[in-house]
Amino acid sequence: xxxxxxxxxxxxxxxxxxxxxxxxxxxxxxxxxxxxxxxxxxxxxxxxxxxxxxxxxxxxxxxxxxxxxxxxxxxxxxxxxxxxxxxxxxxxxxxxxxxxxxxxxxxxxxxxxxxxxxxxxxxxxxxxxxxxxxxxxxxxxxxxxxxxxxxxxxxxxxxxx
Amino acid sequence: xxxxxxxxxxxxxxxxxxxxxxxxxxxxxxxxxxxxxxxxxxxxxxxxxxxxxxxxxxxxxxxxxxxxxxxxxxxxxxxxxxxxxxxxx
Numbered sequence: 592x593x594x595x596x597x598x599x600x601x602x603x604x605x606x607x608x609x610x611x612x613x614x615x616x617x618x619x620x621x622x623x624x625x626x627x628x629x630x631x632x633x634x635x636x637x638x639x640x641x642x643x644x645x646x647x648x649x650x651x652x653x654x655x656x657x658x659x660x661x662x663x664x665x666x667x668x669x670x671x672x673x674x675x676x677x678x679x680x681x682x683x684x685x686x687x688x689x690x691x692x693x694x695x696x697x698x699x700x701x702x703x704x705x706x707x708x709x710x711x712x713x714x715x716x717x718x719x720x721x722x723x724x725x726x727x728x729x730x731x732x733x734x735x736x737x738x739x740x741x742x743x744x745x746x747x748x749x750x751x752x
Numbered sequence: 753x754x755x756x757x758x759x760x761x762x763x764x765x766x767x768x769x770x771x772x773x774x775x776x777x778x779x780x781x782x783x784x785x786x787x788x789x790x791x792x793x794x795x796x797x798x799x800x801x802x803x804x805x806x807x808x809x810x811x812x813x814x815x816x817x818x819x820x821x822x823x824x825x826x827x828x829x830x831x832x833x834x835x836x837x838x839x840x841x
Contacts, residue, residue, distance in 0.1 A: 733760040737753050
């Protein structure tokens with residue numbers, strides 16, 4: 592029909608069933624405008640189907656939802672409450688003692704007080720980057736030409752008669 | 753045997769925008785330095801270039817490290833197994 596989810600593929604059974612709830616193909620729209628009777632018969636059935644659908648959704652939601660406020664809380668006595676608080680605090684103390692080395696790490700240095708200005712500044716010019724890369728490449732080739740020039744013999748014989 | 757490298761470093765220094773040049777090997781040994789850079793800086797600068805090279809797995813990519821100071825910039829490039837640092841004015 593031109594809706595966003597319409598396609599030329601065959602409708603699945605579920606789609607056909609959903610579409611039946613809203614539009615009854617047995618009563619074309621032109622007849623519905625003229626006479627209210629054909630519409631009157633299809634409307635309650637559509638309404639009951641809708642009601643059934645809504646009630647099923649409601650039942651599913653009610654089964655999934657957990658209402659915290661409605662749950663009755665068991666009253667705890669004062670001493671029990673204090674015991675639990677003490678127990679939790681000791682556990683936390685044990686855990687936090689192993690985490691102290693994190694607190695001792697120095698924070699990262701704040702390089703600037705105006706980071707947006709530094710980040711928005713002009714980037715390094717491409718010509719400079721190319722120049723430095725070219726210098727590096729040429730120096731690497733010059734480095735590869737380092738070799739030993741053997742000009743003399745290492746071992747010589749003295750003129751001992 | 754290092755005459756070619758030294759000659760090239762001197763030619764690089766002739767560029768008016770270069771204040772210093774430093775050449776190190778892969779073990780951070782200073783091979784040659786001219787200008788405002790001395791061999792004391794060889795270790796630190798070469799380590800910076802080496803760490804920058806780890807950011808990419810492309811061996812043909814030459815990373816350029818730029819250090820911005822209040823008074824000037826240091827630009828550093830690393831090519832394969834050695835590094836050349838150029839300090840512009």
